[in-house]
Amino acid sequence: MPTTSVRLSDTKTGNRVRLVRIDVQGVLRRRLLDLGFVPGNVVEVLQKSPLGDPIAFRVNNTTIALRQEESSLIFGELIGGDRS
Amino acid sequence: MAKPYATNSSNSLDSLFAAAAKLAEGNSIRDGIVSDIYKTTHEICRESVRYEDRKKLETTYRLDKIVTSPIWGFPIMLAILGVVFWITIAGANVPSEMLASMFTWIEGYLTAGFQALHVPEWIHGVLVLGFYRGTSWVISVMLPPMAIFFPVFALLENFGFLPRVAFNMDRLFKKSGGHGKQALTMSMGFGCNAAAILSTRIIESPRERILAILTNNFVPCNGRWPILILLASLFMAVGVSSQYQTMVTAFIVMGMVLIGVAVTLAVSWVLSKTALRGIPTHYTLELPPYRKPQFIKTILISSRDKSWNVLKRAVLVAAPAGVITWILGNVDVGGTSVLNHMAAFFDPFARAIGLDGFILMAFILGLPANEIVLPILLMGYMSTGAMVDADGLDNIKQIFLDHGWTWLTALNTMLFSLLHYPCGTTLINIYKETKSVKWTVLSGVIPLAIAIAVTFAVAQTVRAFGWV
Amino acid sequence: MTTYRIALAGNPNTGKSTLFNALTGLRQHTGNWAGKTVERAEGEFTHNGKTFRVIDLPGTYSLYSNSADEEVARNYIIFEKPDVTIVVLDATSLERNLNLALQVLEMTNRVVVCINLMDEAAKLGIRINLDRISERLGVPVAAISARSKTGIEALLDLVEKVASGRIVPVPIRVTYSEEIEQSIQKLEPFIRQTLGDLFPARWVALRLLDGDGSLLAALKEHAGESAPVKEVVNYGQTVCH
Numbered sequence: 001m002p003t004t005s006v007r008l009s010d011t012k013t014g015n016r017v018r019l020v021r022i023d024v025q026g027v028l029r030r031r032l033l034d035l036g037f038v039p040g041n042v043v044e045v046l047q048k049s050p051l052g053d054p055i056a057f058r059v060n061n062t063t064i065a066l067r068q069e070e071s072s073l074i075f076g077e078l079i080g081g082d083r084s
Numbered sequence: 085m086a087k088p089y090a091t092n093s094s095n096s097l098d099s100l101f102a103a104a105a106k107l108a109e110g111n112s113i114r115d116g117i118v119s120d121i122y123k124t125t126h127e128i129c130r131e132s133v134r135y136e137d138r139k140k141l142e143t144t145y146r147l148d149k150i151v152t153s154p155i156w157g158f159p160i161m162l163a164i165l166g167v168v169f170w171i172t173i174a175g176a177n178v179p180s181e182m183l184a185s186m187f188t189w190i191e192g193y194l195t196a197g198f199q200a201l202h203v204p205e206w207i208h209g210v211l212v213l214g215f216y217r218g219t220s221w222v223i224s225v226m227l228p229p230m231a232i233f234f235p236v237f238a239l240l241e242n243f244g245f246l247p248r249v250a251f252n253m254d255r256l257f258k259k260s261g262g263h264g265k266q267a268l269t270m271s272m273g274f275g276c277n278a279a280a281i282l283s284t285r286i287i288e289s290p291r292e293r294i295l296a297i298l299t300n301n302f303v304p305c306n307g308r309w310p311i312l313i314l315l316a317s318l319f320m321a322v323g324v325s326s327q328y329q330t331m332v333t334a335f336i337v338m339g340m341v342l343i344g345v346a347v348t349l350a351v352s353w354v355l356s357k358t359a360l361r362g363i364p365t366h367y368t369l370e371l372p373p374y375r376k377p378q379f380i381k382t383i384l385i386s387s388r389d390k391s392w393n394v395l396k397r398a399v400l401v402a403a404p405a406g407v408i409t410w411i412l413g414n415v416d417v418g419g420t421s422v423l424n425h426m427a428a429f430f431d432p433f434a435r436a437i438g439l440d441g442f443i444l445m446a447f448i449l450g451l452p453a454n455e456i457v458l459p460i461l462l463m464g465y466m467s468t469g470a471m472v473d474a475d476g477l478d479n480i481k482q483i484f485l486d487h488g489w490t491w492l493t494a495l496n497t498m499l500f501s502l503l504h505y506p507c508g509t510t511l512i513n514i515y516k517e518t519k520s521v522k523w524t525v526l527s528g529v530i531p532l533a534i535a536i537a538v539t540f541a542v543a544q545t546v547r548a549f550g551w552v
Numbered sequence: 553m554t555t556y557r558i559a560l561a562g563n564p565n566t567g568k569s570t571l572f573n574a575l576t577g578l579r580q581h582t583g584n585w586a587g588k589t590v591e592r593a594e595g596e597f598t599h600n601g602k603t604f605r606v607i608d609l610p611g612t613y614s615l616y617s618n619s620a621d622e623e624v625a626r627n628y629i630i631f632e633k634p635d636v637t638i639v640v641l642d643a644t645s646l647e648r649n650l651n652l653a654l655q656v657l658e659m660t661n662r663v664v665v666c667i668n669l670m671d672e673a674a675k676l677g678i679r680i681n682l683d684r685i686s687e688r689l690g691v692p693v694a695a696i697s698a699r700s701k702t703g704i705e706a707l708l709d710l711v712e713k714v715a716s717g718r719i720v721p722v723p724i725r726v727t728y729s730e731e732i733e734q735s736i737q738k739l740e741p742f743i744r745q746t747l748g749d750l751f752p753a754r755w756v757a758l759r760l761l762d763g764d765g766s767l768l769a770a771l772k773e774h775a776g777e778s779a780p781v782k783e784v785v786n787y788g789q790t791v792c793h
Contacts (some may be wrong), residue, residue: 007088027366031368031618033119034616034618045196046145049255050155053258056152061141064371065369065371067367100739103760107735107739107761113761117728117732120726121651121655126647128684128689131688133647134678135677135679154711282591372564373565375672387764406747528709
């Protein structure tokens with residue numbers, strides 16, 4: 001099945017993304033894992049801040065906002081939900 | 085008794101740790117532990133949690149689509165801020181007046197009682213004109229706005245609005261080099277800067293935490309609200325017809341808050357380019373679901389915890405300050421009171437920044453707590469002979485006018501109050517939290533320098549254009 | 553009269569504080585954790601004639617000492633050994649919340665899992681099989697709505713049973729990968745030799761494998777102090793049931 005690998009920072013509102021890889025190290029990596037940014041998990045792109053950054057994601061039924069610096073290091077594959 | 089460790093030496097603990105490190109080798113174990121736990125929870129949930137309708141889950145996010153939308157995000161934030169101030173100002177006016185006249189009424193009986201008992205005049209001065217008046221002042225000016233502001237703010241907090249503010253404003257903080265959670269610690273500052281300093285613990289990076297600490301003062305705390313509200317309503321909202329006065333006052337107070345936010349961002353930006361250089365650290369912000377606050381409970385708890393504590397502190401500081409101010413105002417050296425000497429000393433400099441000697445002195449004596457700046461100022465004015473009973477807001481304005489106040493004096497007093505150094509308690513907390521004399525001193529000096537620069541610029545500009 | 557010590561653990565925004573307030577009412581006071589700049593809230597309540605002292609631990613996503621909050625919560629559970637730790641979970645996001653529950657269960661078996669916000673979950677159409685969760689976790693599970701104060705009596709009954717030893721939970725044991733399990737096995741005897749049976753050896757092993765330096769520091773500090781005068785749950789032995 002052909003899929004496209006995207007950075008979370010490049011996703012659009014409404015996208016659903018299955019996480020593949022998290023290129024973050026240290027404490028933040030642990031925090032992201034704690035919050036549910038785990039490879040294999042599906043996150044939904046909810047909303048961009050009025051100023052464009054951060055982006056709010058829905059993960060495990062919670063809403064977590066990530067700045068571009070972090071979300072650009074998280075990779076996943078689009079699995080639909082593209083409403084545009 | 086519990087058993088002590090089999091071996092108490094920390095050496096054996098160290099070697100244990102080393103043995104584990106050798107087994108662990110690298111990062112893979114850390115990830116393994118978390119993802120294995122995750123697998124287990126995932127499995128448990130798959131077996132025991134069922135979603136009837138996934139669409140329903142989205143209801144929580146619908147409101148966010150509006151509250152954090154590109155078009156409505158900022159207008160809604162400003163509107164809510166404005167409404168909170170409007171409610172506070174509109175609601176506090178009448179009870180403030182009532183409390184003030186009640187205290188004046190009681191004061192009449194106290195004075196009569198002291199006279200009937202032939203108590204020496206100076207005891208009456210210290211106890212009634214100093215202690216009682218200072219305290220009752222603080223209560224009547226501060227209690228009503230605080231009793232309204234805190235519960236309303238607590239309702240917003242419990243509803244889950246504050247994280248949305250942080251979400252909307254994050255980019256501004258990122259650009260200025262601060263931490264996204266700085267918006268949250270600023271919100272705490274609306275209540276009390278000293279408490280907000282403790283709340284900066286949620287920021288883990290030392291650099292960004294110091295930024296949040298150094299700039300927290302630019303959010304007006306409960307000790308400064310009354311000055312801002314009072315002066316805005318007495319001097320700024322005079323030109324408009326009476327039914328809009330409250331609204332204009334709310335707008336002015338909101339303007340002050342926005343100036344504070346702008347200064348916060350500017351100072352953060354300058355500091356993160358100079359003394360606190362560095363890039364913003366990572367940041368995750370949870371936007372919890374909106375929850376309908378429990379109105380009565382929230383109001384009761386916040387009245388008890390916040391309003392009451394604030395009042396207690398105000399009275400504890402205001403009472404001795406009232407006594408000291410009265411004494412300073414009534415001990416004569418060379419024909420004039422000590423208070424007048426001090427005010428005269430500060431006067432030339434104070435005039436240059438659009439204030440007067442008494443105002444500046446009130447801010448200096450008010451270092452222990454911002455709550456007492458206004459009472460000290462009024463007592464200072466009243467002790468100079470232009471004796472007016474301050475039994476109502478109109479009379480307060482008369483006292484100010486008798487001492488040559490213009491709208492510029494009021495504006496600069498508000499600006500100085502907004503920007504000047506934090507109160508003593510806050511400074512002590514800053515020292516406790518940073519354990520650094522340098523940062524403690526800077527957190528007083530930077531705001532002071534900005535306060536002087538801004539008020540000087542405003543005063544000189546206004547005078548140069550002949551606006552007053 | 554016995555006084556039991558209860559700790560409340562849970563993610564942020566799970567209504568943990570609402571539960572704390574519902575339990576203790578006005579009988580509470582706040583302060584700071586010793587040596588830490590983290591708020592500590594403590595209170596008391598009675599249930600079935602027993603007194604319970606309850607500590608509201610800081611709300612955390614995990615107990616892996618990523619922050620001062622997490623250290624405080626971990627240290628309380630592991631060193632102060634509360635009679636029962638209530639893990640408060642948000643019914644609307646169980647998956648993330650259960651992570652913390654599993655972490656606590658590695659530290660102690662004296663746990664009651666309390667699923668809060670059941671009313672919200674019902675509104676969102678989330679159906680939760682409590683028996684199944686309880687069975688899988690191996691600890692009693694209570695469903696409550698702290699705001700409307702429903703289910704709290706049943707929760708407290710379970711808490712009392714665990715505190716008094718009438719229920720002895722046998723918690724789930726998370727199975728890790730082969731590599732991790734082997735390392736744990738190698739470390740456990742050393743840990744028992746060094747620390748005795750004061751702490752759950754499997755958990756200590758995991759923390760050490762994780763390179764948790766802050767736990768090492770806390771252990772050293774703790775070794776210096778006099779041993780706490782408290783009833784110690786013997787983690788080293790399997791509980792009878």
